[in-house]
Amino acid sequence: MEKIFKRTTGLTGVPFHYCPGCTHGIIHRIIGEVMEELNIIEDTIGVAPVGCAGFCLDMFSCDFVGAAHGRAQAVATGVKRAKPDKIVFTYQGDGDIAAIGMAHAIHVAARGEKITTIMVNNAVFGMTGGQMAPTTLSGQKTTTSPYGRDCTFNGQPIDLPQTIATLPGAVYVASVSVDTPKNIFAAKKAIKRAFQVQQLGLGFAFVSVLSTCPTNWGLSPVDSLKWLQEKMMPAYQMGELKVPEEVKAL
Amino acid sequence: MKKILIKGNEAIAEAAIQAGCKLFFGYPITPSTEIVEYLSKHLPKAGGTVLQGEDEVASIYMCYGAAATGTRVMTATSSPGFSLKQEGMSYLAAAELPVVVVNVNRAGPGLGGLGPAQSDYFQCTKGGGHGDYRAIVLAPSKSQELYDFTMEAFDLADKYRNPVLILADGFLGQMMEPVEIKERVVKELPPQDWILDGCKGREKRKIASYSLTNEVGEANCLRWQAKYDKITEQEQRWEEFYTEDAEYLLVGYGTCGRIGKSVVLNARKQGIKLGLIRPITLWPFPVKAFVPYRDTIKGIVTVELNAGQMIEDVKLAVECKMPVHLYSRQGGMMPGENEILEFAVKAFDLSVAEEVNVDGKNI
Amino acid sequence: MPKVVVLGEYCKSCGLCVNICPKGVLAVGDKANKKGYYPVVVTDDAKCISCAMCATVCPDLALEIWK
Numbered sequence: 152m153e154k155i156f157k158r159t160t161g162l163t164g165v166p167f168h169y170c171p172g173c174t175h176g177i178i179h180r181i182i183g184e185v186m187e188e189l190n191i192i193e194d195t196i197g198v199a200p201v202g203c204a205g206f207c208l209d210m211f212s213c214d215f216v217g218a219a220h221g222r223a224q225a226v227a228t229g230v231k232r233a234k235p236d237k238i239v240f241t242y243q244g245d246g247d248i249a250a251i252g253m254a255h256a257i258h259v260a261a262r263g264e265k266i267t268t269i270m271v272n273n274a275v276f277g278m279t280g281g282q283m284a285p286t287t288l289s290g291q292k293t294t295t296s297p298y299g300r301d302c303t304f305n306g307q308p309i310d311l312p313q314t315i316a317t318l319p320g321a322v323y324v325a326s327v328s329v330d331t332p333k334n335i336f337a338a339k340k341a342i343k344r345a346f347q348v349q350q351l352g353l354g355f356a357f358v359s360v361l362s363t364c365p366t367n368w369g370l371s372p373v374d375s376l377k378w379l380q381e382k383m384m385p386a387y388q389m390g391e392l393k394v395p396e397e398v399k400a401l
Numbered sequence: 402m403k404k405i406l407i408k409g410n411e412a413i414a415e416a417a418i419q420a421g422c423k424l425f426f427g428y429p430i431t432p433s434t435e436i437v438e439y440l441s442k443h444l445p446k447a448g449g450t451v452l453q454g455e456d457e458v459a460s461i462y463m464c465y466g467a468a469a470t471g472t473r474v475m476t477a478t479s480s481p482g483f484s485l486k487q488e489g490m491s492y493l494a495a496a497e498l499p500v501v502v503v504n505v506n507r508a509g510p511g512l513g514g515l516g517p518a519q520s521d522y523f524q525c526t527k528g529g530g531h532g533d534y535r536a537i538v539l540a541p542s543k544s545q546e547l548y549d550f551t552m553e554a555f556d557l558a559d560k561y562r563n564p565v566l567i568l569a570d571g572f573l574g575q576m577m578e579p580v581e582i583k584e585r586v587v588k589e590l591p592p593q594d595w596i597l598d599g600c601k602g603r604e605k606r607k608i609a610s611y612s613l614t615n616e617v618g619e620a621n622c623l624r625w626q627a628k629y630d631k632i633t634e635q636e637q638r639w640e641e642f643y644t645e646d647a648e649y650l651l652v653g654y655g656t657c658g659r660i661g662k663s664v665v666l667n668a669r670k671q672g673i674k675l676g677l678i679r680p681i682t683l684w685p686f687p688v689k690a691f692v693p694y695r696d697t698i699k700g701i702v703t704v705e706l707n708a709g710q711m712i713e714d715v716k717l718a719v720e721c722k723m724p725v726h727l728y729s730r731q732g733g734m735m736p737g738e739n740e741i742l743e744f745a746v747k748a749f750d751l752s753v754a755e756e757v758n759v760d761g762k763n764i
Numbered sequence: 765m766p767k768v769v770v771l772g773e774y775c776k777s778c779g780l781c782v783n784i785c786p787k788g789v790l791a792v793g794d795k796a797n798k799k800g801y802y803p804v805v806v807t808d809d810a811k812c813i814s815c816a817m818c819a820t821v822c823p824d825l826a827l828e829i830w831k
Contacts, residue, residue: 152765152767152830152831153830153831154828154829154830155814155816155829155830155831156816156819156820156827156828156829157828158825162825163605166773166774166824167823167824167825169823170776171776171777171778171801172776172778172779172780172823173823174823175823176822176823176824176825177820177821177822177823180823180825192600193599193600193601193602194599194601195599196469196470196597196598196599198466199609205611206611206613208607208609209607211605212600212605213599213600213605214597214598214599214600214605214606214607215597215605215606215607215608215609216465216466216469216496216597216607216608216609217496217607217608217609217610217611218462218465218466219462219488219489219492222458222459222462222465222489225454225458225459225460225462225463225465225466226462226463226465226466226469227466228452228454228459228463228466229424229426229462229463229464229465229466229467229468229469229474230466230467230469230470230597231466232424232450232452232463232467233423233424233466233467233470233472233474234470234472234598234599237598237599254455254456254458254459255455255459257455258454258455258459331821332784332817332820332821335820335821336820365778371779372778372779372780373779373780373783376780
């Protein structure tokens with residue numbers, strides 16, 4: 152008998168503080184595994200957001216710096232420009248990157264900063280109790296859209312992967328989900344490619360991961376996955392939106 | 402060591418290069434723009450990188466990231482841009498990151514004007530950002546000091562793991578004066594055992610500024626305050642001019658400190674025993690400069706380009722033991738020597754003697 | 765040697781593993797851990813086929829799989 156599944160060395164083993172069923176933990180795991188498999192843990196500097204993942208600094212085995220709300224990509228730019236030979240990634244919620252962080256989201260992609268950004272999209276501001284975010288779906292009820300998001304008043308949700316994909320500096324863009332084992336494996340592959348893009352110095356790599364928020368959606372963890380599948384996935388173009396040739400060959 | 406005729410802003414930029422600054426993140430804003438332009442041209446030649454950020458907020462956080470790796474980094478802006486950086490200043494202080502920030506103070510508030518002002522004094526010394534944090538603030542008064550203080554700022558930042566502000570103004574930044582281009586004197590600095598550069602061969606590190614419990618929060622605050630107490634004890638700097646026998650004092654920093662020296666010389670010619678204290682560190686405020694004069698000085702005039710900001714620190718420094726008046730100009734206007742002296746004469750009801758010769762000390 | 769091991773102190777009883785297991789091996793238990801969650805228990809290890817789907821979907825790395 153051999154152990155075929157155990158915690159990756161990319162994670163420290165500090166217990167996750169996320170709500171039961173929140174898929175942040177799955178995303179942390181696949182990022183940790185990618186870092187281990189690419190043997191880059193000791194060369195990586197991560198940038199943490201403000202949000203539920205604001206304390207993820209203790210959970211990953213690599214060096215980590217915490218940024219102000221929305222500013223992780225600016226911080227990452229500073230780190231990467233100072234240490235171009237290191238692997239630098241940001242881990243941000245949709246609230247962090249698509250609201251206050253939007254200027255940096257666009258400009259980091261426009262500049263083709265050689266960093267990797269993982270966006271965890273749960274369609275709400277999670278940490279603060281489930282308010283409407285720029286990614287909240289039409290009709291979705293949140294604490295600041297108690298009657299459902301009214302698109303005539305608040306506009307349509309922003310599809311960030313599509314938006315980023317329009318910029319030439321963003322050379323790898325993927326929109327994935329962690330709702331099923333199959334999709335989790337695909338998400339891990341996309342994240343691996345996003346780090347490989349950085350290893351090859353090709354440009355900006357962006358992976359948007361659809362994720363659940365059982366607590367703020369008011370659903371059980373299993374029902375949250377269903378809501379993600381039925382409501383969120385149809386709203387986005389899923390899959391790899393842009394892949395550089397060099398990475399396809401790997 | 403060569404002496405060149407250079408614009409104030411450019412003196413700051415050249416000093417950064419000489420001090421080993423490797424990264425500059427900035428955004429153009431008058432009257433500081435020459436700094437980012439000069440560095441864009443010259444820093445790459447010295448092996449460094451200049452990246453123009455999308456805005457002032459991006460720039461300060463790029464500095465934050467670079468500083469976390471232990472690299473010397475600087476940004477420069479003017480008042481409205483400095484306002485944008487306030488959250489960043491708070492984060493830099495909390496995370497204890499060495500960054501040099503230049504604020505070329507212009508007239509405010511709002512969009513304001515391009516002329517010189519000292520209306521950011523409170524913002525710089527009391528902290529425009531949230532929380533009980535401090536940045537070391539240096540106030541140059543001439544181009545050589547713009548150069549020297551910038552070089553010093555990098556060492557202070559590294560010594561204390563703290564942001565350091567150079568507070569210039571729109572006049573100093575534009576002025577052209579001869580400046581001696583001095584080489585860096587490498588000082589012994591604390592080991593960089595906290596930087597993030599990949600955890601090869603060591604435990605992983607993190608740099609963050611949150612406290613998960615109130616107990617940790619208080620412990621953090623006490624730790625930061627202990628550092629600020631140490632800086633206050635060790636780093637107060639000022640210049641004195643004709644203070645030994647002074648009965649009245651002018652207090653002014655930067656451009657006003659410089660004009661004040663002319664006022665003192667004119668006053669002395671008229672038999673008025675006027676002296677000048679010119680704060681060089683605005684934080685820590687040089688309280689020590691005032692202690693010897695608390696019982697001997699009859700009155701003080703602070704000369705400021707604002708509605709009265711430094712005057713509060715002066716009153717505290719002399720424990721309000723004598724009258725402290727404010728002579729101020731605002732909105733970009735600067736005072737002439739005569740109007741300052743007239744004000745002091747009137748304020749203290751001084752009798753003016755015939756002009757006598759005075760040994761002119763080096764201004 | 766069991767094929768699926770639950771690390772009880774990490775488990776938050778979210779139920780994602782119970783939902784995904786193709787063989788019905790797991791169920792929410794009735795003994796609380798130190799945090800007050802009721803960790804999942806293995807009802808019948810013999811039924812386990814070591815597919816590791818449970819571990820794949822577990823957000824807390826509370827499962828180890830042997831084959």
